[in-house]
Amino acid sequence: MPDFHPFIAGLPKAELHVHHVGSASPRIVAELAARHPGCRVPADPEALAEYFTFTDFAHFIDVYLTVVDLIRTPEDVRLLTYEVARDMARQNIRYAELTITPFSSTRRGIDEKAFMAAIEDARTAAERELGVVLRWCFDIPGEAGLEAAEETTRLALDLRPEGLVSFGLGGPEIGVPRPQFKPYFDRARAAGLHSVPHAGETTGPGTIWDALNELGAERIGHGTSAPRDPRLLEHLAEHRIALEVCPTSNIATRAVAELDRHPIREMAAAGVPVTVNSDDPPMFGTDLNTEYAVAARLLGLDERGIAQLARDAVEASFLDPAGKARLTAEIDAYTDAWLRG
Numbered sequence: 001m002p003d004f005h006p007f008i009a010g011l012p013k014a015e016l017h018v019h020h021v022g023s024a025s026p027r028i029v030a031e032l033a034a035r036h037p038g039c040r041v042p043a044d045p046e047a048l049a050e051y052f053t054f055t056d057f058a059h060f061i062d063v064y065l066t067v068v069d070l071i072r073t074p075e076d077v078r079l080l081t082y083e084v085a086r087d088m089a090r091q092n093i094r095y096a097e098l099t100i101t102p103f104s105s106t107r108r109g110i111d112e113k114a115f116m117a118a119i120e121d122a123r124t125a126a127e128r129e130l131g132v133v134l135r136w137c138f139d140i141p142g143e144a145g146l147e148a149a150e151e152t153t154r155l156a157l158d159l160r161p162e163g164l165v166s167f168g169l170g171g172p173e174i175g176v177p178r179p180q181f182k183p184y185f186d187r188a189r190a191a192g193l194h195s196v197p198h199a200g201e202t203t204g205p206g207t208i209w210d211a212l213n214e215l216g217a218e219r220i221g222h223g224t225s226a227p228r229d230p231r232l233l234e235h236l237a238e239h240r241i242a243l244e245v246c247p248t249s250n251i252a253t254r255a256v257a258e259l260d261r262h263p264i265r266e267m268a269a270a271g272v273p274v275t276v277n278s279d280d281p282p283m284f285g286t287d288l289n290t291e292y293a294v295a296a297r298l299l300g301l302d303e304r305g306i307a308q309l310a311r312d313a314v315e316a317s318f319l320d321p322a323g324k325a326r327l328t329a330e331i332d333a334y335t336d337a338w339l340r341g
């Protein structure tokens with residue numbers, strides 16, 4: 001098997017499923033911890049690397065929450081957002097739709113207007129200084145129920161930051177049926193936001209049908225269980241509804257038992273648009289480049305096939321047509337130059 005890492009590392013890419021707090025790398029966490037002496041997280045990078053070595057999923061949640069606890073001021077929000085973009089720039093990610101859960105921050109007392117100003121300031125600086133175009137997906141933390149849904153919808157529609165393009169739903173699926181969120185998605189969609197709920201990660205294809213029929217999903221977060229329903233695969237392929245596949249995350253959360261049995265093959269074979277993403281990269285010990293290498297192995301792709309994955313992500317994104325054409329041309333130019341040697 002050839003080593004595609006150098007090709008992937010330089011390939012211009014778009015990422016469509018990646019979480020804000022979940023992208024806090026040990027380097028970023030160390031910076032945040034240094035701003036808040038006395039917190040539970042070690043500020044020294046070496047101790048922090050150890051802290052980020054998860055023993056099990058409960059430990060992961062525990063660490064995730066301690067990182068959430070480090071985001072206390074609008075300056076913390078700005079720092080996190082900008083530094084996430086810096087980590088993206090290093091991987092040649094040119095465009096990302098970053099999933100943000102504003103409810104977690106406003107509930108913890110961060111002023112909502114200051115929060116929006118902080119992410120927008122980071123977004124414009126990242127585009128200007130790092131060449132990374134960021135857009136936002138505001139998601140409802142499903143476990144927090146309808147109160148969180150109402151608040152997230154209000155924040156999205158009343159304060160609507162310029163970079164906001166989509167509306168999502170995260171958190172656990174078991175015990176959190178999708179249809180109850182229909183009124184909130186209806187309002188968000190009526191206001192022009194795209195619908196991108198998580199579905200079918202830890203539950204069956206029925207949840208994905210609910211996301212499509214009740215929430216108007218235009219892409220599906222994960223959709224891991226889709227191949228269990230051939231009619232669903234057909235529907236996704238026919239309507240060009242992309243799945244946001246996150247292979248390493250699926251193993252870490254046990255949504256999929258082992259990488260070699262990941263359903264990405266069946267998805268692609270059925271003609272469903274597949275995009276490759278990293279979800280909560282440092283927390284799962286991965287990054288987008290690693291996920292591309294994993295997908296290339298699972299799908300048996302060469303450089304052209306890998307470049308097509310990058311093109312498919314651009315196509316499935318909510319970037320404007322001119323932006324899509326520009327990024328696709330960059331992908332093609334890079335690939336042609338690489339293959340010419």
Ligand SMILES: [Zn+2]
Nearest residue numbers: 019198221279
């Ligand atoms: Zn996710």
